[in-house]
Amino acid sequence: MNPQAHTGSYYAASANEATAFAPLRGEQSADVCVIGAGFTGISTALHLAERGYNVHVVEAHKVGWGASGRNGGQMIGGIAGEKHIAKHHGRDIEDLFGELRWAGHNIIRERVETYNIDCDLKYGYVDVAIKERHMRDIHYDYERLQKANFPHEVRILSREETRAVTGTDAYIGALLNMGNGHLHPLNLCIGEANAAVSLGTTIYEQSPVVEIQRGDRPRVVTENGAVSADAVVIAGNAYHYLERQLRGIMFPVNSFIVATEPLSDAIVAAINPQDLAICDPNFVLEYYRLSADKRLLFGGRLNYFGDDPKVIEAKHRRKIARHYPQLANVRIDYAWGGSIGVPITRVPQLGRLAPNIFYCQGYSGHGVNVTHLAGQIMADAIGGTLERFDLFASVKPLVVPFAHTFNTPMVALGVLYYQVKDRL
Numbered sequence: 170m171n172p173q174a175h176t177g178s179y180y181a182a183s184a185n186e187a188t189a190f191a192p193l194r195g196e197q198s199a200d201v202c203v204i205g206a207g208f209t210g211i212s213t214a215l216h217l218a219e220r221g222y223n224v225h226v227v228e229a230h231k232v233g234w235g236a237s238g239r240n241g242g243q244m245i246g247g248i249a250g251e252k253h254i255a256k257h258h259g260r261d262i263e264d265l266f267g268e269l270r271w272a273g274h275n276i277i278r279e280r281v282e283t284y285n286i287d288c289d290l291k292y293g294y295v296d297v298a299i300k301e302r303h304m305r306d307i308h309y310d311y312e313r314l315q316k317a318n319f320p321h322e323v324r325i326l327s328r329e330e331t332r333a334v335t336g337t338d339a340y341i342g343a344l345l346n347m348g349n350g351h352l353h354p355l356n357l358c359i360g361e362a363n364a365a366v367s368l369g370t371t372i373y374e375q376s377p378v379v380e381i382q383r384g385d386r387p388r389v390v391t392e393n394g395a396v397s398a399d400a401v402v403i404a405g406n407a408y409h410y411l412e413r414q415l416r417g418i419m420f421p422v423n424s425f426i427v428a429t430e431p432l433s434d435a436i437v438a439a440i441n442p443q444d445l446a447i448c449d450p451n452f453v454l455e456y457y458r459l460s461a462d463k464r465l466l467f468g469g470r471l472n473y474f475g476d477d478p479k480v481i482e483a484k485h486r487r488k489i490a491r492h493y494p495q496l497a498n499v500r501i502d503y504a505w506g507g508s509i510g511v512p513i514t515r516v517p518q519l520g521r522l523a524p525n526i527f528y529c530q531g532y533s534g535h536g537v538n539v540t541h542l543a544g545q546i547m548a549d550a551i552g553g554t555l556e557r558f559d560l561f562a563s564v565k566p567l568v569v570p571f572a573h574t575f576n577t578p579m580v581a582l583g584v585l586y587y588q589v590k591d592r593l
């Protein structure tokens with residue numbers, strides 16, 4: 170693997186710029202050291218920098234190299250794991266989480282405006298239903314939004330209305346939500362990184378952290394340097410490989426995306442005339458949307474654990490053709506995959522390994538929104554405001570059996586298990 174390169178994604182090919190931050194060298198000192206320059210790490214750094222902290226971010230590869238620069242770009246509301254919270258923590262805690270469901274969207278909107286970030290942000294999203302039980306979930310969600318006075322248009326769509334906005338007969342209905350949306354995730358991440366740098370943050374790329382030394386001022390060590398800081402935030406998520414304890418509380422689940430060639434106006438009008446992000450409710454789900462230059466970006470989890478673009482293309486081409494026979498032979502220009510951190514509870518994991526070493530991971534595929542909230546909560550916690558941090562930390566992570574020995578076939582087995590469950 171070339172640590173200087175992004176994966177071969179459409180996003181890397183259409184990034185506004187290529188970042189080139191120097192690797193960490195020598196002894197450095199900061200208020201806060203963040204490990205990982207994905208949305209979690211960069212969001213944390215930017216929140217802290219806005220409050221006047223001196224932050225250093227240490228990234229093994231490049232800004233947005235992990236899930237943040239590879240994802241579906243779907244800005245989905247809600248925090249994963251709400252069913253677990255409702256069942257095990259009661260209505261009051263569920264309501265507290267409920268209040269945070271769209272907090273990350275607001276942060277993204279503010280940042281795009283404040284820092285003038287060009288990331289193709291668009292509003293409009295449909296949660297589609299395949300089975301009657303999905304429609305029941307949609308009605309439940311709709312009522313919750315009504316009760317919460319959700320400030321954006323939300324509407325339940327009939328089968329015919331769903332067909333009209335998705336161009337496929339695969340769904341029996343949908344929830345249209347104009348508060349959700351889609352964006353170019355790598356350009357957002359790079360834009361936010363530049364914003365943090367403009368406020369004094371230092372970013373090091375190509376600097377894998379090899380050790381975190383505990384103490385009053387923990388020391389984050391790479392091969393050629395170290396950063397000592399009052400606090401450390403570990404934001405490596407599914408790509409984190411250092412602290413076994415963190416690897417042991419979530420599954421890395423792979424997801425894959427293809428980008429077609431740009432589509433004609435006629436095809437665009439037939440398959441997605443309102444430029445919505447579309448997502449189905451399965452665990453082994455399909456999610457898709459158009460890019461700014463009108464490619465179909467089609468993503469989904471697969472029972473596959475490699476990264477061969479030809480295999481990804483073949484598997485996704487079949488799925489695309491099921492929805493859109495007119496695209497059976499469309500040219501596919503990019504195919505890539507990435508890892509999502511999924512806790513057993515699905516609830517994002519915010520916690521500490523020591524009083525001054527924080528971590529934040531496991532958004533279960535809802536990370537575009539929730540990472541932005543998580544970064545704000547991390548900055549609050551470092552500043553001593555702990556209410557929302559404690560709320561998340563109160564959901565105790567379940568240990569993934571045999572996690573320390575786990576390997577890709579086990580991930581594939583997990584996906585197979587959920588494929589069977591989705592069919593029930």
Ligand SMILES: Cc1cc2nc3c(=O)[nH]c(=O)nc-3n(C[C@H](O)[C@H](O)[C@H](O)COP(=O)(O)OP(=O)(O)OC[C@H]3O[C@@H](n4cnc5c(N)ncnc54)[C@H](O)[C@@H]3O)c2cc1C
Nearest residue numbers: 205207208209229235236237241243378405507535536537
């Ligand atoms: C294919 C795919 C599709 C997805 N689609 C969506 C979607 O449509 N909507 C949505 O909301 N979410 C989606 N997600 C999930 C979302 O992308 C993630 O939840 C989110 O990006 C996580 O951000 P992060 O910063 O926590 O982790 P990452 O973006 O993975 O960043 C972690 C970073 O830490 C670095 N790192 C790790 N260990 C070290 C170390 N020891 N030293 C230095 N650096 C280190 C890595 O190099 C990496 O850059 C998707 C994910 C994938 C993979």
